[in-house]
Amino acid sequence: MITLLKSSESNFKESFDALLMRGAMDINNVEGRVKELLNAIKTQGQEAVIAQVARFDNWNPKSFLELKITQEEMECAYSNLDSALKNALQLAYERIYAFHAKQKPKTWLDFEDNGNILGQKVTPVDRAGLYIPGGKAAYPSSLLMNVIPALVAGVKEIVVCTPTPENKPNALLLAAMHLCGIKESYKIGGASAVGALAYGVSGQDGIQKVDVITGPGNIYVATAKKLVFGEVNIDMIAGPSEIGILHESTDKAEGNVEYVAWDLLSQAEHDEMASAILITTNESFAQAVAKQIDRLLKTLPRKEIASKSINERGAIIVTQNLEQSLELMNKIAPEHLEVFVDNPLEILPKIKHAGAIFIGENTPEPIGDYIAGPNHTLPTGGSAKFFSPLSTEHFMKKSSIISFSKQGIMQLGKECGILAHTEGLDAHQNAVSIRLKLF
Amino acid sequence: MITLLKSSESNFKESFDALLMRGAMDINNVEGRVKELLNAIKTQGQEAVIAQVARFDNWNPKSFLELKITQEEMECAYSNLDSALKNALQLAYERIYAFHAKQKPKTWLDFEDNGNILGQKVTPVDRAGLYIPGGKAAYPSSLLMNVIPALVAGVKEIVVCTPTPENKPNALLLAAMHLCGIKESYKIGGASAVGALAYGVSGQDGIQKVDVITGPGNIYVATAKKLVFGEVNIDMIAGPSEIGILHESTDKAEGNVEYVAWDLLSQAEHDEMASAILITTNESFAQAVAKQIDRLLKTLPRKEIASKSINERGAIIVTQNLEQSLELMNKIAPEHLEVFVDNPLEILPKIKHAGAIFIGENTPEPIGDYIAGPNHTLPTGGSAKFFSPLSTEHFMKKSSIISFSKQGIMQLGKECGILAHTEGLDAHQNAVSIRLKLF
Incomplete structure (x- = not known):
């Protein structure tokens, strides 16, 4: 009751x-083990990934290439879907896409009267890694919810990792990957996937390092995401x-x-x-x-x-x-x-x-x-006090833009120099003074 | 050369x-020591903070209350500033404020023809903790750059921690705190400050836990911020x-x-x-x-x-x-x-x-x-590939809004049920079906 x-x-x-x-x-209980897995991937690359897949997913990949899911597998899974499910997935895709397009931030510039320009430039990350749980608890909806914001952001390279126990991929997940146009995906799960995405895996048929990792997972995945944060960005610890x-x-x-x-x-x-x-x-x-x-x-x-x-x-x-x-x-x-x-x-x-x-x-x-339409990846455990839903913005980042005119630097240079001097940073002050011809 | x-x-x-x-x-070298400091604060509270301040800042606070910087100290420091510096700080404040006001995200709602409402609500965090380096390398500009985005965001409670070697506060930093209207600040530095802000410090004159921690610092501060990430949000690891x-x-x-x-x-x-x-x-x-x-x-x-x-x-x-x-x-x-x-x-x-x-x-x-005007807290070490400058958004978070009409649920309920059923989540399907009266 x-x-x-x-x-x-x-x-x-x-x-x-x-x-x-x-x-x-309590990630303290698993942190040591997860660190070991991540370090093995960092130092031993493909060999470590293959060993971890064999251990946790209970099959023996003969080569690293065998971990890669082929386009044919995804296409075939999609064409075998029944039409009601295909329609439902398609409808979900369109509505999720439309919502995330609305939340896409835009570059802006602001012109000051004296000719200065200030602004904020928004750019997608180059490469995003998505972790999607697999096996029995495979959720195609999670794939859509992670891929679509990356697509809306304009991310050029999207790579998916998903555990595939006994080398039996979940057909629904493969079908959803085809629907989303995924070109690169691997049968790698858990902390191993997070390590492979964060550090990259060198060698033939290897994996390039990504810039951001998103997606749900168990405590091992959450811990691995926390450990690689800084090396890459992550969405949240859920x-x-x-x-x-x-x-x-x-x-x-x-x-x-x-x-x-x-x-x-x-x-x-x-x-x-x-x-x-x-x-x-x-x-x-x-x-x-x-x-x-x-x-x-x-x-x-x-x-x-x-x-x-x-x-x-x-x-x-x-x-x-x-x-x-x-x-x-x-x-x-x-x-x-x-x-x-x-x-x-x-x-x-x-x-x-x-x-x-x-x-x-x-x-x-x-x-x-x-x-x-809105994302279903949401902050848990009270972290809605400071984290936001997964969004297009997790796949983008900003650069400030500053362009000063001659008049602008003449107007503000003196005060800038006073502040730099006060902080004991003379080269800072001089970089401004030389423009004001104060030497 | x-x-x-x-x-x-x-x-x-x-x-x-x-x-x-x-x-x-290489945070591995300091991680163990930082973890010890954080754990001590988590388990022993005020006593641990006082001991760490004594050890690292070389003075002996008689009580936790003595760590608090008074309003009088800040006000006095401000009134002693020379007027050129006061003007420069004021000008910087105004320009930084104006820029950050422009980047403040807004709540939006979108109305669909069938009566559905979708949107994104933006809210400030309740409480923000700012870490500002102190002592000889005290930078009042960093205070402005961290406080102002929090003020623009509408954060009600802003608390500052800064190391104060030998209990000699940096007058410029105190003056800048007064200019920014800081009401709560402590002479606590390094990993100790991050721990006190992330976990809170219970007891009389204690510190309430914050929701987000921002601000620059050395490798100990950066490591502590990484370790408490998830417990609170942080700006970046710089x-x-x-x-x-x-x-x-x-x-x-x-x-x-x-x-x-x-x-x-x-x-x-x-x-x-x-x-x-x-x-x-x-x-x-x-x-x-x-x-x-x-x-x-x-x-x-x-x-x-x-x-x-x-x-x-x-x-x-x-x-x-x-x-x-x-x-x-x-x-x-x-x-x-x-x-x-x-x-x-x-x-x-x-x-x-x-x-x-x-x-x-x-x-x-x-x-x-x-x-x-733009923030000077920026991603370093190549992390501009995925992190953004410190901004108003670091002090705000979003909630999705979904309001379906009767017509809306009738139009989309069936497809939603198909997807839920496919994922083996029957209560999800039933929660929709009951609205469609499909039982």
């Missing part, structure tokens, strides 16, 4: 603080999935018991470590949802995973009023936040921290996982 | 590849300063020998590890600059630092043509790039990787360090 907490109870703060720790991953639902008591909302129950379960079924949290002002609604979850859980193919998540990490919190609900939800900063309130536009400005906000009863979280 | 390389020589590739390694920081100058042979440009020499020296004087690299198509210009550097070096108060940088990490490269110069410079991806060519607008699109681009003879790099 899902835990019911009341904000009015004396031990509430303690129970709530425990919920805030939901996403804590943990188990989560949903927070903000519900206000109204007559109408009583009808949403089943919606809310399914939406909570849709996160719980992801992972035993997933969290599903409902915050409502209405205690009878809370109890109805708890009962409904119990009933629906039994019908799920993934009921073992979902039950463990609901029992150990799920919670329904009953508060005194909407203000309090909002305050608690902002502390949680959930990856996914559903809003079931009468006047969502009024509370939208008060929602400070969430990866994605789903508004109203017609917007179940899964619609955002697949087809709405 | 600065090294002269010709792209036509047989060993050029080797020498050039060595230049590409310029920014490599190494020693660099300049690349792209020069094309023309009659006019011959006159720029002294400009180019001073500009190269203005980076070399920062740090023995700094790099100054000129790429030109004109060999006689190259030789003239080399001679000029030699002459000017002797006049510099910081000549020991600058000489070491120039001799060990500086280079002048002579190429066959501008295309080749551009290709090499894009591989270098310098922190600062100066462009001395006849038609800079023509080559601007071809510059792919640089932290900041300074165009024309009237734009010496130091103008960007102090007063032009």
